[in-house]
Amino acid sequence: MKLEQNYSLKQYNTFRLQVKTRWFMEYDSEEELLKILQDEYFQENCSLHIGTGSNLLFLNDFNGIILHSAIKGISLERETDEFVFLRIGASELWDNVVAYAVKKGWGGIENLSLIPGETGAAAVQNIGAYGVEIKDVVECIETYNQLTFEKKLFSKEACKYGYRKSIFKDEHSDPHIITYVNIRLAKQPSFLLEYGDLKKYLVSEREPTLADVREAVIAVRKSKLPDPAELGNAGSFFMNPIVLYSKFEDLKNKFGEFPHYKVSEIEFKIPAAWLIEQCGLKGKWHGEVGISEKQALIIVNKGGATGHEIALFAESVRNIVNDKFGIELVPEVKYIG
Ligand SMILES: Cc1cc2nc3c(=O)[nH]c(=O)nc-3n(C[C@H](O)[C@H](O)[C@H](O)COP(=O)(O)OP(=O)(O)OC[C@H]3O[C@@H](n4cnc5c(N)ncnc54)[C@H](O)[C@@H]3O)c2cc1C
Structure with missing residues (x-):
């Protein structure tokens, strides 16, 4: 276990803010996590579990305990003729998981290439890009309840996934710390290439491979997104x-045609x-x-x-x-x- 006092979070937030935390604690296993959660000092102080801080904005120094997982690893739990089932440590970098899957020839997450952050956070956020969300491959999420210390497995349905939403972000449910994420990938991948400029970047004439799609996603992202290492x-x-039909019509009358995506008969998502x-x-x-x-x-x-x-x-x-x-x-x- 790592324990640091007055610790700089500059490497733990992609805005690269010069903020510090009073305490930084990093655990290597579920047993260590359990010990921390049951510790009286931990319970008396405010705490926040982070990944790599690529979705956080620190307004001040953090006057409490920042908790971070060091549980890594990708293991093949079982397989069928069609699917492989992987168990991934929460602190494994998400893009490493995508690279690993693509190398093995397993499909389902290639469109989520190069999204910064850790796998545990990806399951909290329901990360998404180019028509795919992590929820599409989630089997179950392994967690610890921060208040009762119980280990609990959430099925995909129990995660209550929506657009950048999950039960783990819901302020009204007990805080849960994710330790492992279990996903299912296809041995015979099928590609989703209709979104963004993906097709433009698929240069080859032949049927694309998983590696081609990953390469195209990375190229599009690099051309469109600033790299946090530089900015x-x-x-x-x-x-x-997401707006209702009446608002959508109102906007169309005022501003003419504009990009949108129909979510349901009455709801429209606007970029x-x-x-x-x-x-x-x-x-x-x-x-x-x-x-x-x-x-x-x-x-x-x-x-x-x-x-x-x-x-x-x-x-x-x-x-x-x-x-x-x-x-x-x-x-x-x-x-x-
Ligand atoms: C350049 C750039 C591009 C991006 N592109 C995309 C994109 O295409 N699609 C997309 O969806 N997002 C995108 N993001 C946002 C970001 O990458 C995701 O939200 C990512 O999942 C955050 O991961 P993190 O490890 O940095 O989590 P953090 O930002 O550290 O934390 C995010 C949330 O997860 C919680 N959390 C972290 N770990 C755990 C855990 N083990 N258990 C419980 N809770 C936990 C934190 O408390 C926090 O609420 C982008 C960000 C950047 C900087």
Whole structure:
């Protein structure tokens, strides 16, 4: 187990903010986690379990205990003629899992290539890209209840997955710490290539392989998203809003045709990037904070911004979009502090 005091979180948040935590604890096994959860000092202090911090915005130093898993590993639990079943340690980097699956020839997650973060967090967030979400392959999630210390397995249905939503994000249910994620992958992959510019990047004439698709996804992402190693960011800052039919019609009358995705007969998802771009905010800066020139949904830190400055900037973006379209953007990024 690792225990550090006044520990810098610069490597644990992709905005690259210079924040510290009073305590940083990292456990290697479920047994160690259980000991921490049952510790009186731990229970008396506020705590937060993090992955790599690629979806977090620290507003201040963290005056409590940051908990981090070091449980890694990908094991093949069983297989059938059609599927393989993998058990993955929560702190395994998600993109390593995708690379491993692609190398083995197992399909289902190749469209989720290059998404930053750990596998446990991926299951919390229900990460998604190019028409695929992790929920599509989840079999069950292994967790510990932070209050009762019991181990509990959540089936895919019990995870209550939705767009960037799961029971693990629900403030009204008991906090659960994910230790392992179990997924099912196909031995005969079928590809989903209709989203984004994927087809444009599939250069070969022949039938694409898993490796081709992964390569195309990586190429599209690199062309469209700023790299947090160069420019601090947390990916999409806001969720894509879902509006009702009446609002959708109202917007069409005012602004003409615009990109959208039909969620149901009465609900339409609108790209938040489009809304922000229409407000003329793409590439705009205020001091050290700005909107990426590559992608209007990404708020970036040139290097010297504080969490507060980023939050204030995000608030001004929300206000401008709300004034123009009457739509309240909801942050996808989690504010801490
Ligand atoms: C450049 C960039 C591109 C991105 N692209 C995408 C994308 O295409 N699609 C997408 O969906 N997301 C995307 N993201 C967002 C981010 O990668 C995901 O949300 C990712 O799953 C976060 O992983 P993390 O390990 O960094 O988690 P963190 O940000 O550290 O934590 C995220 C949440 O998970 C909780 N958590 C972490 N570990 C555990 C655990 N073991 N048990 C319980 N709770 C836990 C935390 O408390 C927090 O609520 C992008 C981010 C960046 C920076």
